[in-house]
Amino acid sequence: MTTTYEHNVVLKSGDDKFKVIGTRPIRHDGADKVTGRALYGADFQTAGLLHGKILRSPHAHARIKSIDTSAAEKLPGVRAVVTAKDMPQTTGDVSMGEAGAQNVAFLRGNVLASGKALYKGHAVAAVAATSPHIAEEAIGLIKVDYEVLPAALTAPEAMKKGASILHSDLKMTEFGQKTNQVNNIATHFQHKKGDVEKGFKEADVVIEREFTTQTVHQGYIEPHNVAALWNQDGRLLIWCSTQGSFFVRNATAKVLDLPESQIRVTPMEIGGGFGGKINVYLEPVAALLSKKAGHRHVKMVMTRQEVFEGTGPTPGSYMKVKIGAKKNGKIVAAQSYLAFEAGAFPGSPVGAAAMCVFAPYDIANGLIDGYDVLVNKPKTAAYRAPGATHAAFAVETIVDEIAEKLKIDPLELRLMNAAKEGVRRVDGPVFPRIGCVEVLEAMKNHPHYKAPIKGKNVARGVAIGFWFNVGLQSSCTIAVNPDGTVNLTEGSTDIGGTRASLAMQAAEVLGIRAEDVHPTVVDTDSIGFTAVTGGSRVAFATGWAAYEAAQDVVKQMTARAAKIWGVEADSVEMVDGVFRSKTDTELKLSFKDLSEQLNDTGGPVIGRATVDPQGVGGSFAGNIVDVEVDPETGKTQVLRFTVVQDAGKAVHPSYVEGQMQGGSVQGIGWGLNEEYFYGSSGQMANPTFLDYRMPTTLDLPMIDTVIVEVANPGHPYGVRGVGEAPIVPPPAALANAVGHAVGVRMTKLPMSPGTIMEAVWQSKKK
Amino acid sequence: MPTKTYVQTTINGENVEFLCEPRQSLLECLRDVVQLTGSKEGCNDGNCGACTVMMDGRIVDSCLVLGVEAQGAKITTIEGIAPAGGLHPVQQAFLENAALQCGICTPGFIVSSKALLDKEPNPSEERIRFWLAGNLCRCTGYDKIVRAVEDASAKMSKGKKK
Ligand code: FES
Ligand code: FES
Numbered sequence: 008m009t010t011t012y013e014h015n016v017v018l019k020s021g022d023d024k025f026k027v028i029g030t031r032p033i034r035h036d037g038a039d040k041v042t043g044r045a046l047y048g049a050d051f052q053t054a055g056l057l058h059g060k061i062l063r064s065p066h067a068h069a070r071i072k073s074i075d076t077s078a079a080e081k082l083p084g085v086r087a088v089v090t091a092k093d094m095p096q097t098t099g100d101v102s103m104g105e106a107g108a109q110n111v112a113f114l115r116g117n118v119l120a121s122g123k124a125l126y127k128g129h130a131v132a133a134v135a136a137t138s139p140h141i142a143e144e145a146i147g148l149i150k151v152d153y154e155v156l157p158a159a160l161t162a163p164e165a166m167k168k169g170a171s172i173l174h175s176d177l178k179m180t181e182f183g184q185k186t187n188q189v190n191n192i193a194t195h196f197q198h199k200k201g202d203v204e205k206g207f208k209e210a211d212v213v214i215e216r217e218f219t220t221q222t223v224h225q226g227y228i229e230p231h232n233v234a235a236l237w238n239q240d241g242r243l244l245i246w247c248s249t250q251g252s253f254f255v256r257n258a259t260a261k262v263l264d265l266p267e268s269q270i271r272v273t274p275m276e277i278g279g280g281f282g283g284k285i286n287v288y289l290e291p292v293a294a295l296l297s298k299k300a301g302h303r304h305v306k307m308v309m310t311r312q313e314v315f316e317g318t319g320p321t322p323g324s325y326m327k328v329k330i331g332a333k334k335n336g337k338i339v340a341a342q343s344y345l346a347f348e349a350g351a352f353p354g355s356p357v358g359a360a361a362m363c364v365f366a367p368y369d370i371a372n373g374l375i376d377g378y379d380v381l382v383n384k385p386k387t388a389a390y391r392a393p394g395a396t397h398a399a400f401a402v403e404t405i406v407d408e409i410a411e412k413l414k415i416d417p418l419e420l421r422l423m424n425a426a427k428e429g430v431r432r433v434d435g436p437v438f439p440r441i442g443c444v445e446v447l448e449a450m451k452n453h454p455h456y457k458a459p460i461k462g463k464n465v466a467r468g469v470a471i472g473f474w475f476n477v478g479l480q481s482s483c484t485i486a487v488n489p490d491g492t493v494n495l496t497e498g499s500t501d502i503g504g505t506r507a508s509l510a511m512q513a514a515e516v517l518g519i520r521a522e523d524v525h526p527t528v529v530d531t532d533s534i535g536f537t538a539v540t541g542g543s544r545v546a547f548a549t550g551w552a553a554y555e556a557a558q559d560v561v562k563q564m565t566a567r568a569a570k571i572w573g574v575e576a577d578s579v580e581m582v583d584g585v586f587r588s589k590t591d592t593e594l595k596l597s598f599k600d601l602s603e604q605l606n607d608t609g610g611p612v613i614g615r616a617t618v619d620p621q622g623v624g625g626s627f628a629g630n631i632v633d634v635e636v637d638p639e640t641g642k643t644q645v646l647r648f649t650v651v652q653d654a655g656k657a658v659h660p661s662y663v664e665g666q667m668q669g670g671s672v673q674g675i676g677w678g679l680n681e682e683y684f685y686g687s688s689g690q691m692a693n694p695t696f697l698d699y700r701m702p703t704t705l706d707l708p709m710i711d712t713v714i715v716e717v718a719n720p721g722h723p724y725g726v727r728g729v730g731e732a733p734i735v736p737p738p739a740a741l742a743n744a745v746g747h748a749v750g751v752r753m754t755k756l757p758m759s760p761g762t763i764m765e766a767v768w769q770s771k772k773k
Numbered sequence: 774m775p776t777k778t779y780v781q782t783t784i785n786g787e788n789v790e791f792l793c794e795p796r797q798s799l800l801e802c803l804r805d806v807v808q809l810t811g812s813k814e815g816c817n818d819g820n821c822g823a824c825t826v827m828m829d830g831r832i833v834d835s836c837l838v839l840g841v842e843a844q845g846a847k848i849t850t851i852e853g854i855a856p857a858g859g860l861h862p863v864q865q866a867f868l869e870n871a872a873l874q875c876g877i878c879t880p881g882f883i884v885s886s887k888a889l890l891d892k893e894p895n896p897s898e899e900r901i902r903f904w905l906a907g908n909l910c911r912c913t914g915y916d917k918i919v920r921a922v923e924d925a926s927a928k929m930s931k932g933k934k935k
Pocket of ligand 2: 228278279872873874875876877878879909910911912913
């Protein structure tokens, strides 16, 4: 194919006059990361370091009758052994940002099982020893007496009468009220808008289908890790790769019954997270081992199998969706039943799924039922736009089918129903300015959408998806150096180049180059509270803190210039990085020249800001995908892929494109290939990267991007979060493409060769 | 009885001697014994490529090699890629093309990519994708990585012509 179009396009909003925002400087931590010098959590070294290992349950559901650690303790080199008995029995909640709040008893129960093991891989005991190999030998010497119980493995199964109950003391919450029922349903909620029955009566076409998806993992390449020293003075020092150093501090404090201020968390570089590195797994355990071993440094690094089996994946789900439309394509009613697996403790992303499920559309009558269902699988964690991908897979498949039935172009049908500013979502909120229409228009105008579809068994699919994004608190300080550069200090761990996007926002205010800002991510003793790197919030909220801290610098430096010149502060202004008198053109100083004089004219300048922005802007992403499905084997090859997304304002377009491409490919893996294979007793059969196969270079084409910029009125530069939305539409777009290629609608993820062939055979039987 | 074995090897052009247990992998020896932590562990079973190093002219997953096998070998790790006084064109291209996000896969990709370009200065996109299929990246979707290798290839062959 001749490609005469541009692979990566930015559709700019209006005539912005930014000097730094929208450019593509080299990231500040780049040299360290291409030379192997950057220090990630597992790279922590110190003299006398001990190594910890965890013993995990081989059963999906079992009562722990006794644990005998005596043989392990006697092994030469072993310095400490801990079990759930070593943990204090604290209560309360820990806030996890977009992942909601977590009950401390559940958090503790997940860190080390007490009473029952609730999934295969559930941590039961831990050992610290002088080498990781000795620690591993030692856990093999711990004897646990289990009484194996029947396991409940999927939401529909766990909701049935007579299912094995995970928590006999957990009463179902329904419509916001605690009931007296004990079942595996932690929560049932409902959102209603208009009259859905009436809506369906008005519809000319109604389509209803059931969908299932399987457990998938975030698949970050770096396993979870920690090093901890519980010092003799009572302070607990933690080094780890986390998305939220303050969350680690708060959660560990709650679990160990310590004041937060007694803990210092130093975020190491982090090798991917995607939502999965918010929760704590190892931190409290390493702390307990450190103390028990006589205040020694203890390092723990998970194996890949432990990451799959012992940390939170995103859940499997069962969904039933029904949508009705008029002949002209107008959607008049939509209903969904969403049952999501929480894993072993409450807290699936079903709430977020319900917020996103019908979000791209203006629907007069809607009804959403959500169920958070306990099953004997790892406690699920956030995964990039948690819940939204599942929901989009179901809804976008049906919307596509309606378009097909009514013989309307699928993008036209979506445009006709697209959500806009002022539209109320079924779950309540009214949209501010959003870019749903603009994204759909850009898809329609893309050369990919206009290109002919060539070849047998080749077909095209489209889909759109939404993620609401979050704001939350961030802190930032900026110290001015005498040479006119600045040091920016912040608390958001940098997973994908955010040091650069924060530095750029500060540089724009200060009128200096991005390279003249030195950003550093610091520990929890050294910066004010900063919420997790999650919810696509860093470029938005911490970016805003950087913007405000820079404004504070400008204010102080303006006053200083006035002081030097002996004039009123309000007669001085800063324009394009130059401080000047509004009345006397002789009086001016560049940022650099004034910086040089600061120390001797009243002392150094440090700007600071803390923010809790409310004007968060949701983001829409859409895909156009061409696939070829082998009719003999059911294998799907992605031939061409385009992702379009509203970024509000792309601070560093390359890293925005990177988010779009990375999210798309995770979505492709989820759509076509990835799943936890479970045997009937709840054992994961594929806990390696060989068998849990994520997309490789060879499986993919280039991923073309279009950044649409519909400025978010809630941010000084118009920034929206961009990290999560791109994972939402791919499985849906692929399902539509595969569906067109084989002539059968796909209702199960992943669309592996087996799933596709089965669907084809089933349809032939009918 | 001593429990460790003496190993003499060459790492990044320097003579290195260390003691290791027979059960320790080369990756573990590099990281924990010699303290070269640039090579990363993503899986410890040969499926992610984060631990890629050059050993006697071939790329290997160092988690699948035993430390004792380094005896007499010539090893290049990510720490040995940059020439004195700057970055290797592959490293520079990764930065300029934003080919890394979290960066944990980057050492492996750079070692693999350099090995490819040393052998085949002008690989096609297909060839690059084939060569790098043993390195997993979960962040980038590979687009910018493939472009970075193409970019480095173009710049390196331009540099040679001059
Ligand atoms: S750590 Fe060696 S291949 Fe993954
Ligand atoms: S950049 Fe994160 S795994 Fe490749």
